[in-house]
Amino acid sequence: MLKHLATLLLLFTLGTSPLQAAEPDTATPSVTPAAQAAPPVLDPKVATQAFMDRLQGEARAKSDSYAEGGYWLLLWNLLYGLLVAWLLLSRQISAHIRDFAERRSQGKHRQVLIYALIYTPLTTLLMLPLSLYEGYFREHQYGLSNLSLAGWLGEFGIALLVNTLLMSVALLGLYALLRRQPRSWWAWGGVGGAGLIALLIMIAPVFISPLFNTYKPLPQGQIRDEILSMARANGIPVDNVYYFDASKQTKRVSANVSGLFGTTRIALNDNLLQRTSLPEIRAVMAHEMGHYVLNHSFKLALYMSLLLMGGLLFIKLSWDWAAERFANRHGVRGISDPAGLPLLVALLSVYLFMATPVFSTIIRSAETEADLFGLNASREPDGFAEAIFKLAEYRKLQPGPVEEFIFFDHPSGYQRIYAAMRWKAEQRATAPAATPSQP
Structure with a gap:
């Protein structure tokens, strides 16, 4: 599920004190005062390294370990999901769910709906051990979660209800396309995916986010x-x-601007208010507001729909080969049969795993644009750098270039702080020289 791109900005005002000019002496020529000293030169690399040097020893190792463990979780999630798909197919559990849906209704739409209402909770519960480790135990291990186990399970239940509803809508559309457009369903599926993403952007701040948190003015x-x-x-x-x-729930700082057509909402979490200074808040809000002003929600909906379209095409091209080996002998009648959904999901999971660098680059590019917008809007390079430094609690500050390209959906901490220091250095370099007084 796509993350929300949220946006907030702040104003940093520069004030100047009026200089009182002396009365000119008409008898003797005035002496031009010495020009104001130029601001000291700032080396962005040196300034950035000073931030890097602040995180050393155990704290640096912990930050790196958390990030690198996340890389492995991409693989474990894929393998675990493939195992669940194999179990549902090989034991004909998926075929039995389809048969149950067919006994309950003659209509194809209702059959898909019944299947989805069973499939989504079942697979979510089968994935629960990994979800519990990833979302609860691991977060507590690294000191990032404030939820009790009961609290985590309660939110897990809410997310399950929301995901079941959304999955049911998506599957109703997908299987209608598979039946009616057997040749071009993948293209129309990408278009439908873009619509669903736009809908989520519109309704999430008003109807979904308040299910997990209390929003106050x-x-x-x-x-x-x-x-x-x-x-x-x-x-x-x-x-x-x-x-x-x-x-x-967490110790992370965050903010967002999200919504469409009258649902736009600016929000920041209480961690940001409690853990950061005013310059940091201004910088974070400026970054988030950049996403909105630069229309990243619409652009990402388009890019993700194209990525999804590629995944659906991958399924179409590989279905016959995969179904012959994993599905046909286990009661699956074809690609338009809901019983084949575990195989369809497995193929899409493989595609998305391979497309990780593409997905990361798309998001990272938008984040880079928002960073630069935020620096120009807030004029708070030090505040921005300090805020980014706080993210080192769970984001590796200085990965290798290949590592960053593949896994990072944001620029690395080093690159973001360097961009802030470079902005700061250029502002000093282009500061206007003092104008000498005229006689």
């Missing part, structure tokens, strides 16, 4: 005023700012 004050000022300056149609209680 941010109290009057400088933070709220500056955020709203930046929103107005950049054409974001909001008149309020919200904060939500993410601290009950």
Whole structure:
């Protein structure tokens, strides 16, 4: 499921004190005052390395370990999912679910709906051991989660209900296309995927996010005023700012601007308010607002639909080969048969695993654009660098270039801090020289 791209910005105002000019002496020529000293030269690499040097020893090893473990989890999720698919097919569990749906209804749409309402909870529960390790035990191991086991299971249950509903809608559309457009279903599926992604962007801030967190208006004050000022300056149609209680779940800082057609919402979590300074908040909000202003939600919906379209084409081209080996002898009647869904999901999972560098690059490019927008909007390079440094709790600061290309869906901490220091250095380099007074 696509993550939300959320956006918030803040204004950093530069003030100058008026200089009082002396009365010119008409008898003697005035002496031109010495030019103001140029600002010191900043070396972006040296400044960035100073940040890198702040994270050493056990803390650095812990950050790197968490990130590198996530790479392996991509593989374990794929293998575990393939095992679940093999179990559902080889034991004819999927075929039995389809048979049950056919006994309950004669209509194809209802049969798919019944199948989906059974398949989604079943596979989610079969994946529970890995989900529990990844989402609860591992997060506590690295000190990133504040949820109790009961709290985590409660949120897992809510997510299961939401995913079952969304999966049912998606499968109804997919199998309708498989029956009616047997040759071009994959292309229409990509188009439908884009529509579903846009719908999620629109409804998530209003109907889904509040299922997990309580949203409240941010109290009057400088933070709220500056955020709203930046929103107005950049054409974001909001008149309020919200904060939500993410601290009950995690120690991560985050913010977002999301929504469409009147549902746009600016929100930041309470961790950001409690753990960061005002310059850091301004910088983070500027980055998030950049996503909105640069239309990243629409662009990513398009890119992801193209990526999905490629995955559906991969399924179409590889289905006959895979079905002959893993599905046909286990009661699956063809690609339009819901009983074949485990194989379809397995093929899509393999495709998405192989497309990890593509997916990472798409997201990383948008994040880079938002970083640069945020620096120009907030004019807070030090605040931005400090905020990024805090992300080193769970993001590796300085990966190798291949590692970053394949696995990082954001620029690395080093690259983001370097961009901030480079921006800062160029602002100093282009600062206007003092204008000498004239007689």
